[in-house]
Amino acid sequence: MAALVWLAAALVLLGVEALSGELILLMLAGGALAASGSALFFDLPIAVDGVVFAVVSVLLLAAARPVAKRHLMRRPALATNAEALQGKTAVVTAEVTSRGGQVRLDGDTWSARPMHDADVYETGQDVMVMQIDGATAVVWKG
Known part of the structure; x- marks a missing residue:
């Protein structure tokens, strides 16, 4: 019982x-x-x-x-969505300052801002995507 x-x-x-x-x-x-x-x-x-x-x-x-x-x-071994874009190289298409800018990333145009507010990236420069914040790529020239 x-x-x-x-x-x-x-x-x-x-x-x-x-x-x-x-x-x-x-x-x-x-x-x-x-x-x-x-x-x-x-x-x-x-x-x-x-x-x-x-x-x-x-x-x-x-x-x-x-x-x-x-x-x-455990996270999946394959990064998806925004995680897959981190670490990729993007090309500045409109000057990137603390007020904004644009980059071409994987064939798409993204709003962008620098990782450090004092940084400015000129059109044509290669930058690295450090993170995606909403619909904005946070970039840095490493």
Whole structure:
């Protein structure tokens, strides 16, 4: 009977984890599954099952969760959108000052401003895109 209670607890925790996505309840569900297994295979007092639940849950939270979080939060290997433009060379098409300017970047014309307000880039100069701020390329002559 205790094994079924622990199994039901694990299933409830898994269901709630599906809604939250923080991986905490997933680790607790692992502890509940371990307690369910100990209750099923060993005829021990329920307090021992509780200790199994606590120990396995803490171990999973300390060891498995950080690895799983890091894996889930990893950025894609291929840069997309604005990230793909960072580090590219652009050509100044209209003088770039702290008040604005334009550059040609990957065949498109972008509004641009210098990375440092005091910098001025003349038409025809090659500059490097340091970041994309909204629809403006922040450029620098390296």
